[in-house]
Amino acid sequence: MAPTPSPQSPSPELLQGTLDMLILKAVSVAPMHGYGILLRIQHFSHAALEIQQGSLYPAVYRLEHQGLMTSEWGTSDNNRKAKFYSLTPAGRRRLKEERESWARLVQAISAVLEATPADLPA
Amino acid sequence: MIHRIRDSLRVLLGRRRFEREMDAELRSHIELAADDLMSRGVPREEALRRARAAFGALDGAKDAARQARGVRWADELGGDLRYAFRTLWKSPGYAAVAIATLALGIGANTAIFSVVDGVLLKPLPFPESHRLVHVTRDYPMGALWTYRTAATSYTNVAVYLYDGELNLFADGTAERIQGRAVSSEFFAVLGISPLMGRGFREGEDAPGAAPVAVISEGLWRRRFGADGRILERTIHVDGTARQVVGVLPASFGFPKAGTDLWIPIKLDPKLHGSVWGAGGTTFIGRLKPGVTLAQADAEHRALITRVRDAYPWRMPDNFGQREENHSRSLEEVIGQGVRGRLLLLLGAVGVLLLIACVNVTNLNLTRLAGRERELAVRQALGGSRLRVARQLLVEQLVLATLGGGLGLLVALIGTPLLLRFLPPDTPRLDQVAIDLRVLGFTALAILVASLLASLGPLVRLPRTGRAEVLGAGNRGSSAGPRRARLAALLVSTEVALSVVLVIGAAILLRSLGSLLRVDPGVVVERLTTARVTPDPVWCKDQAGPCTCPPGGECKGFFPTLEERLAALPGVRGVALTTMVPLDGGWTGYAMDIEDHPVEPGKPAHILGMHAISPGYFGVLGIPVLAGRPFNAADRTPGEPVVIVNKTLADRRWPGGKAVGKKLKPVWMPDWATIVGVVADVRYEGLSQPPTEEFYLPMAQWGVGSVVAVLQTDLPASSLEPVLRREVASVDPTATVKDVRSMNDVVLASAASPRTTTTLIGLFAAMALLLGAIGVYGVLSYGVTQRRREIGIRMAIGAAPGAVKGMVLRQGAGLFAGGVIAGLGAAWLAASVLEGFVYGVSVRDPFTYLMVPLLFAGVGFVASYLPARRATRVSPTEVMREE
Numbered sequence A: 001m002a003p004t005p006s007p008q009s010p011s012p013e014l015l016q017g018t019l020d021m022l023i024l025k026a027v028s029v030a031p032m033h034g035y036g037i038l039l040r041i042q043h044f045s046h047a048a049l050e051i052q053q054g055s056l057y058p059a060v061y062r063l064e065h066q067g068l069m070t071s072e073w074g075t076s077d078n079n080r081k082a083k084f085y086s087l088t089p090a091g092r093r094r095l096k097e098e099r100e101s102w103a104r105l106v107q108a109i110s111a112v113l114e115a116t117p118a119d120l121p122a
Numbered sequence B: 001m002i003h004r005i006r007d008s009l010r011v012l013l014g015r016r017r018f019e020r021e022m023d024a025e026l027r028s029h030i031e032l033a034a035d036d037l038m039s040r041g042v043p044r045e046e047a048l049r050r051a052r053a054a055f056g057a058l059d060g061a062k063d064a065a066r067q068a069r070g071v072r073w074a075d076e077l078g079g080d081l082r083y084a085f086r087t088l089w090k091s092p093g094y095a096a097v098a099i100a101t102l103a104l105g106i107g108a109n110t111a112i113f114s115v116v117d118g119v120l121l122k123p124l125p126f127p128e129s130h131r132l133v134h135v136t137r138d139y140p141m142g143a144l145w146t147y148r149t150a151a152t153s154y155t156n157v158a159v160y161l162y163d164g165e166l167n168l169f170a171d172g173t174a175e176r177i178q179g180r181a182v183s184s185e186f187f188a189v190l191g192i193s194p195l196m197g198r199g200f201r202e203g204e205d206a207p208g209a210a211p212v213a214v215i216s217e218g219l220w221r222r223r224f225g226a227d228g229r230i231l232e233r234t235i236h237v238d239g240t241a242r243q244v245v246g247v248l249p250a251s252f253g254f255p256k257a258g259t260d261l262w263i264p265i266k267l268d269p270k271l272h273g274s275v276w277g278a279g280g281t282t283f284i285g286r287l288k289p290g291v292t293l294a295q296a297d298a299e300h301r302a303l304i305t306r307v308r309d310a311y312p313w314r315m316p317d318n319f320g321q322r323e324e325n326h327s328r329s330l331e332e333v334i335g336q337g338v339r340g341r342l343l344l345l346l347g348a349v350g351v352l353l354l355i356a357c358v359n360v361t362n363l364n365l366t367r368l369a370g371r372e373r374e375l376a377v378r379q380a381l382g383g384s385r386l387r388v389a390r391q392l393l394v395e396q397l398v399l400a401t402l403g404g405g406l407g408l409l410v411a412l413i414g415t416p417l418l419l420r421f422l423p424p425d426t427p428r429l430d431q432v433a434i435d436l437r438v439l440g441f442t443a444l445a446i447l448v449a450s451l452l453a454s455l456g457p458l459v460r461l462p463r464t465g466r467a468e469v470l471g472a473g474n475r476g477s478s479a480g481p482r483r484a485r486l487a488a489l490l491v492s493t494e495v496a497l498s499v500v501l502v503i504g505a506a507i508l509l510r511s512l513g514s515l516l517r518v519d520p521g522v523v524v525e526r527l528t529t530a531r532v533t534p535d536p537v538w539c540k541d542q543a544g545p546c547t548c549p550p551g552g553e554c555k556g557f558f559p560t561l562e563e564r565l566a567a568l569p570g571v572r573g574v575a576l577t578t579m580v581p582l583d584g585g586w587t588g589y590a591m592d593i594e595d596h597p598v599e600p601g602k603p604a605h606i607l608g609m610h611a612i613s614p615g616y617f618g619v620l621g622i623p624v625l626a627g628r629p630f631n632a633a634d635r636t637p638g639e640p641v642v643i644v645n646k647t648l649a650d651r652r653w654p655g656g657k658a659v660g661k662k663l664k665p666v667w668m669p670d671w672a673t674i675v676g677v678v679a680d681v682r683y684e685g686l687s688q689p690p691t692e693e694f695y696l697p698m699a700q701w702g703v704g705s706v707v708a709v710l711q712t713d714l715p716a717s718s719l720e721p722v723l724r725r726e727v728a729s730v731d732p733t734a735t736v737k738d739v740r741s742m743n744d745v746v747l748a749s750a751a752s753p754r755t756t757t758t759l760i761g762l763f764a765a766m767a768l769l770l771g772a773i774g775v776y777g778v779l780s781y782g783v784t785q786r787r788r789e790i791g792i793r794m795a796i797g798a799a800p801g802a803v804k805g806m807v808l809r810q811g812a813g814l815f816a817g818g819v820i821a822g823l824g825a826a827w828l829a830a831s832v833l834e835g836f837v838y839g840v841s842v843r844d845p846f847t848y849l850m851v852p853l854l855f856a857g858v859g860f861v862a863s864y865l866p867a868r869r870a871t872r873v874s875p876t877e878v879m880r881e882e
Helices: A012-029 A034-044 A053-065 A089-113 B002-013 B015-039 B044-055 B058-068 B072-090 B092-121 B143-150 B186-190 B217-224 B272-277 B293-310 B330-370 B372-380 B385-421 B436-463 B466-471 B479-516 B536-543 B553-566 B616-620 B646-652 B716-730 B742-749 B751-785 B787-795 B800-833 B845-871 B875-881
Strands: A069-075 A081-087 B132-136 B154-161 B165-170 B173-182 B212-216 B234-237 B240-248 B261-264 B281-287 B527-533 B571-577 B588-593 B605-612 B624-627 B641-645 B662-665 B672-678 B693-697 B706-712 B735-741
Touching: A012 A034, A012 A053, A012 A081, A012 A089, A034 A053, A034 A081, A034 B015, A053 A069, A053 B002, A053 B015, A053 B044, A053 B058, A081 A089, A081 B015, B002 B015, B015 B044, B015 B058, B044 B058, B072 B092, B072 B385, B092 B330, B092 B385, B092 B436, B092 B751, B132 B293, B132 B330, B143 B154, B143 B281, B143 B293, B154 B186, B165 B217, B165 B261, B173 B735, B186 B281, B212 B217, B212 B234, B217 B240, B281 B293, B330 B385, B330 B436, B330 B479, B330 B751, B330 B800, B385 B436, B385 B751, B436 B479, B479 B751, B479 B800, B479 B845, B527 B716, B527 B742, B536 B553, B553 B571, B553 B706, B553 B716, B571 B616, B616 B706, B624 B646, B641 B646, B646 B672, B646 B693, B706 B716, B716 B735, B735 B742, B742 B751, B751 B787, B751 B800, B751 B845, B787 B800, B787 B875, B800 B845
Parallel strands: B173 B261, B212 B240, B605 B693, B641 B672
Antiparallel strands: A069 A081, B132 B281, B154 B173, B154 B281, B165 B173, B165 B234, B212 B261, B234 B240, B527 B706, B527 B735, B571 B605, B571 B706, B588 B605, B588 B662, B624 B672, B641 B693, B662 B672
């Protein structure tokens, strides 16, 4: 059986670097609790990305530990107590940096992938 | 970074809250997920189940989250700590020995370090003390004029006299106290502001200035009852009425702790003798900001010729060219007299700590063998090697911390004892304290000790095979022999280190012995000495108008004193002198010597001078070798007489021709005739060979202060009150100080070597004990390990003697290796003792012969006990265990 590419288990390298970025982005729109962050990422990616629930909290805690997010207890839409995360100024700066370096990476990789024989050095 | 540490700390401190919140957060997550499912029509129970399943392992997530907050290491450390305490609790014998050993090592190091720190390392307690410079002590105070006008490196240069005692007379009682004459810049150089009043003003050391004095807070409280109006009072210092203008804070004790009084020097250009003729002054300066010590020293050298030319008479051409004539930091100069000894002590106590650590590491190694299975199981169950190693380290850290804590207690008790035990002239003892600096040192010692103590087991740990050990049952494993070799190596090292210490201590002890056997040249038994100083102004009033030379005002006082003391009950004889033998003091005079003229521009002859009463040679038992002693007739001013010592007579007029020759101080017109030659006396100390000395009759020489030497069977303590009463009845303003037996004077003269030797001897004894414990431990462990083998040997007919011999041989091997290595190391390191020994070589053959014998004896005892235990192994029991 051929392995099917699964959005639920992206390669660990990718996860390590990008999960933090995705969380920061999700929270940057508006403060949100952990479960909401998962839903947001799913929604923004048109259900292409689904984060493993168990790996969310270590990442969230790491970001808070690094001073990129702060948390506050609040109430969810359906009146449940939940811990809401929001970006700190440092987090905003980090998100900007991550986006820029991500864009450069994507551009570089696309350039490689879209290369044709004409691009070969003379 | 800071944020992360703060965050970790917050989490750690509010640990329970963190856990509660994390639980709540994860619960709320599940609930929210379940809500979603329920909104799509899934029943609640099923929704919760699915939400939980989707989340995955809750505990794993929590653990990862904890790690993300940087607190997992703390959890593990906590676990390690609990585990360490549990293990130690289960083996109290081991823990007690290890903790006691480390407490001894760390405690002794902390105590010695606290002294080294206070005396040598701490900055001087003055503002910007790094700018303070010891300029020179080769100049008389007159050179200050040159420095005031010409020196540019300093904001200020000040002078203080080396001599430090003054008579204080106030409220009807006289007292001799520590006091200094200093130049007006003194307090400004040191940067000290008084508690009350002021320091000295410019010009207060010039002729015609109103006499003033500054006193210490201590004197102010003790003597003047902390009188708030002290600045309105007048006190009498050496007979001069002085206005008190300032009180200095108690923390200020310069140049010596316990200095109570400061008066301005007399910089009177007319007083050639005291301004230019007398040395014994110290120049200190405060560097201008940005000026280096090297620049100041260069300037100092450039000024030498200017100082020479400022003298009112011609100085030798080589004036100021002595090797030690250069400027150094004040801190360094203050500590230089004791630096060598203190560093020697620190080195010795450091070796002791090393021995203690080796002992504990060895103990650990043998203990590791017992825990092999436990550690193997832990590794097999997935404890990484690193984790197990960390566990061992934490255990040692706990041990060393307990030992260090106990050691701190040892130091808290030991340091004050040490301070009382050290020679009282040790500088800066008042700055010795168990403070944060010392605590930092202790913490460092604990860290180093725990690292060293875990070294043995850690080296061996990685080779502890898992299956191998687990399979080997309780018969020990193949790691055994390798570990035994390491243990043998360690214990030999320990013995070697002890040998080094013991040899050092033995050589110092022999040196002290030969020092105390030196004949000082005087009788030591049944003599009491006391310094008596009359008040020159009082003397002058008593004598009426007198043509006495300066300092000779009290000529009338001394004969009366001698008479009255001789009449005291229990006193058989009395003599007066300016300087008691072996007290370390020495007064040199520039002298003209008949038959030995000095070429112009060359240095004068310097001879030691003593003014004495006629009874001196008799009372102190100094043989008169030629001519006669002084007598009551030697008082005519026009016909001065002197007596010389053997060294002077032999060197200047060999062949016994000294009597009848003449001497005189270079500045005096009249020659004095030598009427006798006496045997040599050691004045500067037992280890100092006699120099050229001469004696003058007190009646022909101005003397301000004397030492009375009394021949008596009474102890000094019971004589003191009588003596004081008698002196006061002659002159109520005269002071009595340092009443002590001649024996005490001799002992005090050897105080430094005695202290060093005693302390190093103590450390060596501890080292010997630790070495013996080390060997005993290794052998005992060996016997336990080899019970089976021994049992079988005995079962097949080995005699108990043979078994005993086997263990003893093993012990002998351990000791022999260590002793040989130790002898070699001691031989190589022997030069550190150079300068500390007297009358014995630093590689004294006798010591190198005796110390191995001592270790052979100790080694036998340490091996005999395990050997005897070996013979008690019961073959049948061993067989049954199989």
